[in-house]
Amino acid sequence: MQLTILDRVDRVADGVVSLVLRGAAGELEPWEPGAHIDLALPNWLTRQYSLCGDPADRERYRIAVRHDPLSRGGSEYVHLFLRQGRPLEVSEPRNNFPLLPAPEYLFLAGGIGITPILPMLRAATRAGAAARLVYAGRSAATMPFTDELRSSYGDRVTVLAEDEHGRPDLAALAAGLSPRALVYCCGPAPMLAAAEAAFPAGRLHIERFRPTPRTFPPNTAFEVVCARSGRTVPVSPEESMLDALTYAGLPVASGCREGVCGSCELTVLDGEPEHRDDIGAPAGRMYACVSRARSPRLVVDL
Incomplete structure (x- = not known):
């Protein structure tokens, strides 16, 4: 910290x-x-x-x-x-929503979803990329940083207050999208769902503030072997791996407890995790707040 x-x-x-x-x-x-x-x-x-x-x-x-x-x-x-x-x-900064190199970008932000997009727009323009932002919100009064965006980026930015202009036409934006452009989107769940329906999956990058509702198999019990601590911790179907480790005196840093922030990442040394997070755990890693095990045991670096 x-x-x-x-x-x-x-x-x-x-x-x-x-x-x-x-x-x-x-x-x-x-x-x-x-x-x-x-x-x-x-x-x-x-x-x-x-x-x-x-x-x-x-x-x-x-x-x-x-x-x-x-x-x-x-x-x-x-x-x-x-x-x-x-x-x-x-904490030290973590990045589950990195800006990939591209000659062109379309940035889409809804409400407080402007926060990760704002430095992306700055970086893209500094790099000389063609970049455009479409920024939507319930009303002009509820949308932060509009003056800063207009003064810094001028007509690169389109601000759409829904009570005056309605919601952005994502289908029209997708139809006019350059084949060289990447799309970055952050905002409320309906906006993210509309973006996923409108833009090609390989060119769309989104960040969620809440996990996507999904259905998983029933929870089963498993064991977590903590390689560095020499402890084996049972995890019952009624508790998360994160809670089981905490109760056993092996606390893991945590934040959202919903599988969207990445703060409880653990390295898996053996066994098969069942990934239930929303950010896509890298190979050999898992997020203990929501994910579980497909195998009877997991060995982690803890």
């Missing part, structure tokens, strides 16, 4: 604040567009937020937090209680 100081709190839209976190001991860990951090809150909750500042600024991170009316305690605490000058611990 890295210690930061909350340098600024700015209201950037209705129900959205921007937090600028300054490294308490100088430079922070580097990051690339699409990365996110875990923010450890003083109320013992940890939440994940996309970095939306400039990767070239090694002294500060910027994130933005929308106040969710159904908050589980994270966004509510940020909006009601966090104040300038507060020390806050954050």
Whole structure:
């Protein structure tokens, strides 16, 4: 974890604040567009937020937090209680949504989904790529960073407030898509589903804030052999692998507990995981919060 100081709190839209976190001991860990951090809150909750500042600024991170009316305690605490000058611990950046090289890009953002897209647009334009952003939201007042985007990128950016212009026509955007372009999309689930229906799967990259509803086989019991600790931990059908390890005194870092953030990644040395995450675990890795085992035993590097 890295210690930061909350340098600024700015209201950037209705129900959205921007937090600028300054490294308490100088430079922070580097990051690339699409990365996110875990923010450890003083109320013992940890939440994940996309970095939306400039990767070239090694002294500060910027994130933005929308106040969710159904908050589980994270966004509510940020909006009601966090104040300038507060020390806050954050993780090193992780990137499950990397920007791949391409000569052209179409960026699609919905609401707070602008946060990972904003540094992508900056990086693409700095690299000389042809880049366009279509940014949608419920209303102009609820959409953060619109002034910043317009002043920096001009007609590269199309802002569509749904109460004035309706939803973006993704089918028309797909019909006019250059064969050299990649599409990056982040936003609410209906927007992601529409993008998946409109654009070729091989050229579309999306980031989800919530897991896709899916059906899995019934949970079965298995054992986790922790190679470095020399411990074997049983996992019952009623508990997650993450919880079983925690209860056994072998805690694993965690954040979302929904298979979308990647903070609980473990290296698998033997056995066959049953992957239930939404971000696509790399070969030889798994996410302990949601994934389980197809084999009776898993050996992990823990």
